Each structure stands twice: as structure tokens, then as C-alpha cells.
Amino acid sequence: MASASSANHILLSPPPSLPSLLPPPSTAKFPHISFPPRNYLSPSSLIRSQPHLPCFITNAAALNTAQSPNIVSLSKTTDPDHTTNTSKPTILVSEKLGEGGLDLLRSFADVECLYGMSPEQLCKEISRFDALIVRSGTKVSREVFQAANGRLKVVGRAGVGIDNVDLQAATELGCLVVNAPTANTIAAAEHAIALLASMARNVAQSDASVKSGKWQRTKYIGVSLVGKTLAIMGFGKVGSEVARRAKGLGMHVISHDPYAPADRARAIGVDLVSFDDAISTADFISLHMPLTPTTSKVFNDDTFAKMKKGARIINVARGGVIDEDALVRALESGVVSQAALDVFSEEPPPSDSKLLQLENVTLTPHLGASTKEAQLAPYVLLAEKLGRLAVQLVAGGDGIKAVKVVYRSARDPDDLDTRLLRAMIIKGIIEPISDSFVNLVNADFTAKQKGLRISEERVVVDSSPENPIDSIQVLISNTESKFASAESEHGNVSIEGRVKYGIPHLTRVGSYSVDVSLEGNLILCRQVDQPGMIGQVGNILGEQNYNVSFMSVGRTVKRTKAIMAIGVDEEPDKNTLKKIGEVSAIEEFVFLKL
Numbered sequence: 001m002a003s004a005s006s007a008n009h010i011l012l013s014p015p016p017s018l019p020s021l022l023p024p025p026s027t028a029k030f031p032h033i034s035f036p037p038r039n040y041l042s043p044s045s046l047i048r049s050q051p052h053l054p055c056f057i058t059n060a061a062a063l064n065t066a067q068s069p070n071i072v073s074l075s076k077t078t079d080p081d082h083t084t085n086t087s088k089p090t091i092l093v094s095e096k097l098g099e100g101g102l103d104l105l106r107s108f109a110d111v112e113c114l115y116g117m118s119p120e121q122l123c124k125e126i127s128r129f130d131a132l133i134v135r136s137g138t139k140v141s142r143e144v145f146q147a148a149n150g151r152l153k154v155v156g157r158a159g160v161g162i163d164n165v166d167l168q169a170a171t172e173l174g175c176l177v178v179n180a181p182t183a184n185t186i187a188a189a190e191h192a193i194a195l196l197a198s199m200a201r202n203v204a205q206s207d208a209s210v211k212s213g214k215w216q217r218t219k220y221i222g223v224s225l226v227g228k229t230l231a232i233m234g235f236g237k238v239g240s241e242v243a244r245r246a247k248g249l250g251m252h253v254i255s256h257d258p259y260a261p262a263d264r265a266r267a268i269g270v271d272l273v274s275f276d277d278a279i280s281t282a283d284f285i286s287l288h289m290p291l292t293p294t295t296s297k298v299f300n301d302d303t304f305a306k307m308k309k310g311a312r313i314i315n316v317a318r319g320g321v322i323d324e325d326a327l328v329r330a331l332e333s334g335v336v337s338q339a340a341l342d343v344f345s346e347e348p349p350p351s352d353s354k355l356l357q358l359e360n361v362t363l364t365p366h367l368g369a370s371t372k373e374a375q376l377a378p379y380v381l382l383a384e385k386l387g388r389l390a391v392q393l394v395a396g397g398d399g400i401k402a403v404k405v406v407y408r409s410a411r412d413p414d415d416l417d418t419r420l421l422r423a424m425i426i427k428g429i430i431e432p433i434s435d436s437f438v439n440l441v442n443a444d445f446t447a448k449q450k451g452l453r454i455s456e457e458r459v460v461v462d463s464s465p466e467n468p469i470d471s472i473q474v475l476i477s478n479t480e481s482k483f484a485s486a487e488s489e490h491g492n493v494s495i496e497g498r499v500k501y502g503i504p505h506l507t508r509v510g511s512y513s514v515d516v517s518l519e520g521n522l523i524l525c526r527q528v529d530q531p532g533m534i535g536q537v538g539n540i541l542g543e544q545n546y547n548v549s550f551m552s553v554g555r556t557v558k559r560t561k562a563i564m565a566i567g568v569d570e571e572p573d574k575n576t577l578k579k580i581g582e583v584s585a586i587e588e589f590v591f592l593k594l
């Protein structure tokens with residue numbers, strides 16, 4: 001998949017069987033790295049909000065490090081005149097990212113956030129930076145790469161679409177471009193469905209009408225979705241999620257995508273059809289292809305003319321795939337009866353854009369990726385916490401040789417890219433017992449160096465396909481636990497966790513079920529399952545003013561043995577822990593720092 005062509009370039013072509021963000025074959029020369037489709041575990045959210053790692057490092061993990069000179073050199077910064085060396089790389093963030101993400105970037109780089117720059121300002125500033133992080137609002141043009149004067153090594157796109165980055169110029173000028181293609185997939189799909197349903201029922205229009213004092217029940221009679229045909233144009237990550245949801249609404253779903261595998265579509269009950277068949281038979285047309293030279297203005301006078309009269313269009317992809325003047329004409333003539341648009345060829349659209357004036361158009365300001373969930377990476381956090389917890393359960397910690405990770409998910413195992421999770425588990429295991437700083441780039445290498453073998457298993461389970469992962473289990477074999485109850489029947493130290501309501505939870509220790517959020521500190525006790533245990537331990541902690549944040553009791557058989565998981569805000573002193581250990585019904589206990 002990856003190949004290096006010269007000292008300064010990382011060249012990647014999409015995996016042969018997978019659709020890429022870019023149209024094959026010409027883009028194989030671009031230095032853009034894309035991940036397999038339907039990988040919900042990408043680090044997009046990291047860069048957006050809680051990054052343990054920035055996106056460009058993440059993407060570099062797809063490569064052999066020997067093939068990634070740009071990444072390697074990022075840690076050594078030279079000014080444009082090559083006169084001074086600084087120890088930290090410099091990163092320019094030109095659009096808003098979450099504070100957690102910025103903090104992490106700041107831990108290894110000098111980060112400057114300059115939001116709302118004009119193109120001229122960006123060109124003026126860029127030569128001071130080794131890396132640039134953008135979202136969809138910054139145009140990284142040839143001029144920007146040229147103005148960088150050779151210093152800019154990587155452009156990280158915190159999101160999917162990389163149409164705002166001049167990839168050709170990046171290639172020519174030796175700059176790596178990476179994106180984070182998956183964390184906002186669900187957000188974008190849900191937004192498409194929101195627009196589909198609200199358009200069909202005139203929600204935005206009637207809302208404005210009621211708020212202006214009117215009560216127009218007849219004017220806003222809508223159309224039903226059930227039994228209608230929806231054409232998904234671009235059956236990639238977002239498109240296929242829209243398809244799943246539309247099937248749930250009782251729609252007949254077809255799709256056009258020249259590169260999508262038919263069996264993947266069939267598995268969701270979607271027929272892949274030609275472009276003309278899709279647009280001529282659909283009642284609703286939802287756009288999910290990338291903006292490329294091939295797809296630019298692919299919806300134009302000619303194609304609108306082929307549509308079923310009165311078709312309705314949703315665009316959560318890119319404004320540029322539609323010729324907006326042609327759309328206005330189609331809307332005015334009734335060829336297209338309604339449109340719901342999240343994206344525009346120019347953002348924000350100019351105030352005199354006709355699209356802003358037509359009542360049969362619903363508009364949102366590029367909100368596709370803007371959900372709280374798309375900005376978080378709870379699974380990544382879960383993975384790290386499980387690693388951290390597992391290592392603390394091992395007697396003598398650093399003797400760990402083999403770790404097995406079991407990912408349970410309703411999704412096809414081939415769709416589960418676990419690189420980031422594996423890296424975070426390794427980080428969680430290694431960092432507490434060594435001085436190493438582990439990130440996605442060096443995780444596998446560091447594990448190998450420490451003689452740690454990591455094996456992974458993906459198990460399909462019957463759970464909600466909405467969740468990328470149902471649970472993650474970390475097993476450490478050939479070792480003794482300092483908390484014997486954490487050992488499974490096969491003698492492995494075993495813990496399991498899930499993301500619940502967006503928060504990582506510990507759900508199993510050994511063969512005991514528990515249910516505690518992985519925050520703060522944790523005391524695990526095994527005791528005789530009898531009344532009054534929670535009170536006794538709670539009192540000991542309370543007497544010393546230690547605040548208990550949660551408690552959960554798990555047992556295998558009633559009135560025999562139970563595990564109590566107690567969350568505490570602060571680390572109890574030795575004396576308090578000793579007192580807990582002296583409670584007669586408590587057989588063993590361990591204090592764990594999360």
C-alpha cells in the first residue's frame with residue numbers, strides 16, 4: 001500500500017479493493033494517506049478534541065517508519081534560513097480544535113492558533129511552521145506551499161474532505177498531507193438523515209413560519225419517506241451509513257459509486273446502479289462523493305434534466321459537486337422540488353446567493369461533522385485506560401511478555417482498523433512501567449523493543465452496529481496478578497471495558513462483572529458477598545475525608561464471593577488502604593490509578 005519514491009515524499013495509493021477519497025488512478029501519486037473505508041477508529045476526534053496524538057503522526061503509522069522521512073524530521077526543526085535549530089517542532093492551527101487536542105500538541109510542539117486568517121496572512125505566517133492543521137475552512141493553496149519556503153513538512157486535515165488542500169502542489173513541494181477520515185462519518189450520515197426528514201416535512205420552513213406568527217398547516221404538507229427511492233451518490237463511509245439508516249425508515253435505497261464493491265452494498269440491501277439510473281429513478285438523491293476534478297459540478301443542467309420530476313436533493317458532501325446556478329434553475333422550474341444543503345461552493349455562501357432566497361431550500365452551515373460525539377474519542381481513551389489498568393494488576397508489572405486484545409463488535413472484522421486502539425493499549429501498558437513516551441508512531445516498535453507481543457482478535461457479536469466497538473478485552477498471559485480475582489479461568493489477567501454514554505467503563509474483571517466509569521482512582525476488593533460491605537469500606541474512606549465517586553458490586557454466585565469497585569477522587573494514604581485490607585470479609589484488594 002505504501003511506497004516511497006524519494007527522500008522527501010511519502011507516496012500512497014489506495015488499497016486496490018477499496019475506494020479512496022480520490023479518484024483512481026491518477027491520484028496515486030499524491031502524498032495523501034487514506035485509511036480503509038468504514039474504519040470508525042481513526043484519530044480524527046483526537047485531533048479535534050482529545051488527541052493523545054496529532055493526526056499526522058497517526059497517519060504516519062500506516063507507513064514503515066523508514067519510509068516516512070517527513071515525520072521523522074518533524075522533531076528536528078530548522079528555520080527557513082537554516083541558521084538556528086530549535087528542539088520543538090512548530091505547529092500552526094488555523095481552525096478551531098478542541099482544547100484537549102491543543103494541549104496535547106503543546107506537550108511536544110510549539111503551537112500557535114491563528115484562526116480566521118486571510119489567504120495573504122496565511123502565506124505570510126506559514127514559513128515559521130513545520131506543520132499546519134486545518135479543517136474545511138482553510139484553503140491550503142499552491143501559494144501557501146510556496147510561501148512555506150520548504151519548511152512546512154505536513155498538513156494535517158482534521159476531518160475527511162481534503163479538497164481544500166492542493167495535493168499536487170504538496171507533492172511537488174515535498175509536503176505530506178494527511179487526513180482523519182472516519183470519526184465524523186456517523187455525524188455526517190446523521191446530518192444527511194436529519195436534512196432528508198426535515199426537508200420532506202418542511203420543518204425549517206414551518207418553524208420560521210410559526211415563529212413569525214403564522215399557522216399554515218396546509219402550506220406545509222410534506223411527503224412521506226416510506227417506500228420512496230433514495231439514491232446515494234457515493235457509497236463510501238458516509239453514504240453507506242446513510243443507506244443503513246434510510247433502510248430503517250422504510251426507503252428503497254439504490255446507490256451509484258463506480259468504485260464501491262457490489263457485495264458491500266448488497267450486504268446492506270442496496271443495489272449499485274449507473275449514474276443515470278440512480279438520478280432518473282430516485283425521489284431523493286443524497287450526495288456523498290468527494291469533490292475531485294471528476295465530480296466537480298457533476299450535478300449540472302444536463303444531469304438535473306435527467307432527474308425524476310420533483311426530485312429532492314440532499315448535499316452533505318461538498319458544494320462544488322453541484323453547479324449551484326443550475327440547481328437554482330432546477331429549483332425554480334420544479335425539476336427539483338426541494339434541496340437541503342450543508343455545503344456550498346463558497347462558504348459561507350455570498351449574501352446575494354439565490355439559494356438563500358428560495359423557500360424550497362433548507363440550509364445548514366457545514367454542520368455535518370459538528371456533533372459532540374464526533375469530537376470525542378472515547379474508545380481511544382478506553383483502550384489506554386484498559387492498558388494502564390491491566391499492567392497495574394500484574395504482579396511485578398514489567399515482566400509482561402504477551403498481551404492479547406479482543407475487540408467485540410457487530411461490524412465486519414475487516415472494517416475494524418485497530419491500529420490506534422492497539423497503540424493506546426501499548427501506551428497504557430508501557431508508560432506506567434518505563435520512561436518511554438509511546439505514541440502511534442512508535443507503539444509497535446516500542447512494544448517489540450520491550451519484548452512485548454501483542455496479538456489481536458476481532459469477534460463479531462450481536463450488538464448495535466451503531467457502535468464501532470461493543471467491548472475491548474485485554475488479557476495478559478503467563479503472569480500472576482496481584483489481584484487474583486482478575487485472573488480468568490484460563491489463568492490470564494483479564495479485564496474488559498466498554499464505552500457507555502460516551503464514557504469509558506470497566507465492565508469485567510476476571511470473571512466478575514462490574515460497571516464503573518474509568519475515571520480517577522479505583523479500589524478493587526474481593527470479599528465475601530454479604531450485607532454491609534459497601535458501608536464498611538465507605539466509612540473507612542469517609543473517616544479520612546476521601547471522596548467516593550462511585551461503587552459497583554459484581555459477583556459470580558450470590559452470597560459467595562463478590563468484587564467491589566470503588567472510585568475515589570484522591571489516592572488514599574497507606575494507612576487507609578491498610579484499614580480496608582483489615583476488614584475481615586475482604587480477601588484481597590488493590591488500588592489502581594487510572
Ligand SMILES: NC(=O)C1=CN([C@@H]2O[C@H](COP(=O)(O)OP(=O)(O)OC[C@H]3O[C@@H](n4cnc5c(N)ncnc54)[C@H](O)[C@@H]3O)[C@@H](O)[C@H]2O)C=CC1
Nearest residue numbers: 019160161188234235236237238257259289290317368369
Ligand atoms: N458536511 C460535512 O461536515 C462532512 C462532509 N464530508 C464529505 O463527504 C465526503 C464523503 O465522505 P466519506 O464517505 O467519508 O468518504 P469515502 O471516501 O468513504 O466515500 C466516498 C465515496 O465516493 C465514491 N466516489 C468517488 N467518485 C465518485 C463518483 N464520481 N460518483 C459516485 N461516487 C464516487 C468513492 O468510491 C467512495 O466510495 C467527503 O469527501 C467529504 O467531502 C465528510 C464528513 C463531514
Ligand SMILES: O=C(O)C(=O)COP(=O)(O)O
Nearest residue numbers: 135136137159160161369
Ligand atoms: O470532514 C469533512 O470533510 C468535513 O466536511 C467536516 O468539516 P469541518 O472539519 O467541520 O470543517
